[in-house]
Amino acid sequence: MVELVSFIARSLVDNPEQVDVQRVEEDDAIIIELRVAPDDMGKVIGKQGRIAKAIRTVVKAASLKEDKRVTVEII
Amino acid sequence: MRSVITTGKTLEDAILAAAIQLAVQRDKLEIEVLEEPVKGLFGVFGGKDAKIKASVMQSMGEVTRNFLNELFEKMNLEAIVDVTETDDLISVNVSGPKMGILIGHRGETLDAVQYLTGLSVNRESKTYKRVIIDTENYRKKREETLIRLAKRLAHKVHKTRKKIVLEPMNPFERRVIHSTLQKDPYVITHSEGEEPYRKIVIALK
Numbered sequence: 001m002v003e004l005v006s007f008i009a010r011s012l013v014d015n016p017e018q019v020d021v022q023r024v025e026e027d028d029a030i031i032i033e034l035r036v037a038p039d040d041m042g043k044v045i046g047k048q049g050r051i052a053k054a055i056r057t058v059v060k061a062a063s064l065k066e067d068k069r070v071t072v073e074i075i
Numbered sequence: 076m077r078s079v080i081t082t083g084k085t086l087e088d089a090i091l092a093a094a095i096q097l098a099v100q101r102d103k104l105e106i107e108v109l110e111e112p113v114k115g116l117f118g119v120f121g122g123k124d125a126k127i128k129a130s131v132m133q134s135m136g137e138v139t140r141n142f143l144n145e146l147f148e149k150m151n152l153e154a155i156v157d158v159t160e161t162d163d164l165i166s167v168n169v170s171g172p173k174m175g176i177l178i179g180h181r182g183e184t185l186d187a188v189q190y191l192t193g194l195s196v197n198r199e200s201k202t203y204k205r206v207i208i209d210t211e212n213y214r215k216k217r218e219e220t221l222i223r224l225a226k227r228l229a230h231k232v233h234k235t236r237k238k239i240v241l242e243p244m245n246p247f248e249r250r251v252i253h254s255t256l257q258k259d260p261y262v263i264t265h266s267e268g269e270e271p272y273r274k275i276v277i278a279l280k
Contacts, residue, residue: 004149011142011195050271051194057187061176062150 001070004062005032008055013040029069032059036074044074078130085112086125093129104129135204136160139167139196143208146188152176160204165196169210178213185213186245218251225255228277233261238278243268249275 002021010016018037023030034055036044045052056072063070079096083089086108094101107128115122133141136158147154147169154171169177178185185208193206209215228239241252249266252275256264263280266273 004146007145007149008191008195012191012198048269048271051191053271054187054190057179057184058146058150058191061179061184061187062152064176065151 001030001032001059001063001066005034005055005059005072008058009034009036009044012051013037013043015040029071030063030066032070032072034072034074041074078128080109080126080128082124082126083112084124086127089125089127090129093127097129097131099131103132105132134160135196135200135202136165138200139165139192139206142192142195143167143169143188146192163204165204165206167192167206167208169208171210174210174213177210182213182217185210217248221248221251222255225252225277229256229259229262232277232279236279238276240267241275241277243272243274245271246273249273252277 002023006019006021009019009021013019013036015037018035018040020035022033022035024033034044043051044055046054052072052074059070059072077097079093081089081092081096083092086106090101090104090106093106094104097104107130108125109128110123110126112125113121113123139160140156140158143154143156147156152171152173154169154174154177157168157170159166159168171177176184177188179187189206189208192208196206197203207214228241232239244252253264253266256262256277261280262277264275264277266275268274
């Protein structure tokens with residue numbers, strides 16, 4: 001899931017080398033933390049969070065088989 | 076994107092060297108000049124070679140196919156990607172054993188993948204092309220469902236003389252409803268609210 005989020009983020013931003021994705025494991029959930037360059041925040045969030053929502057939708061589809069809930073947080 | 080850095084006495088020499096190394100025609104190369112050549116004294120002393128970076132140009136269709144292949148691989152989704160490209164449209168058909176996952180609830184996932192692909196493919200390109208992704212004829216079937224829904228609801232509005240507000244829909248789906256009822260003699264349609272919650276209202280004329 002880290003690779004998926006990283007790939008999508010890198011394909012949207014101007015500074016792909018500054019994309020950083022970490023996986024944080026909790027008891028009942030997996031949190032994917034996405035960090036990008038400050039200038040690129042808009043590129044992964046979008047107007048009214050439209051891009052962020054699309055990323056979350058794709059991740060949700062890809063994690064159907066996981067037994068834990070997977071959430072994406074943009075930090 | 077495949078690329079190499081080459082040098083040569085002239086820019087032309089460097090470009091030819093790149094074309095040979097990458098094994099493509101030179102008009103398929105995108106050239107970035109890293110260092111202009113400098114002629115030395117008497118053409119011998121203190122001259123400097125030209126240095127360029129040459130990359131193989133890809134059509135937007137190829138970029139789209141590469142993007143989706145990698146995306147599906149990372150989603151662990153077995154899929155075959157078929158791309159058709161025209162002047163202003165990139166149309167993609169995806170097939171595979173588990174396309175239900177790609178479609179998602181009411182096409183939600185398919186729309187998300189289509190949106191992200193469009194952004195990514197158009198990001199570095201000078202021309203804008205709309206990207207449409209479909210699988211198992213989902214969009215066509217959805218269009219037919221919406222046309223039936225529109226006609227049924229128009230009939231209801233006409234009979235009950237009360238307006239109906241529909242669920243939020245994306246621009247494509249709203250367009251289908253508007254155009255279906257455009258010539259309806261009894262009702263008129265318009266949209267209310269802000270994206271992504273914009274919804275259609277069917278009202279009496």
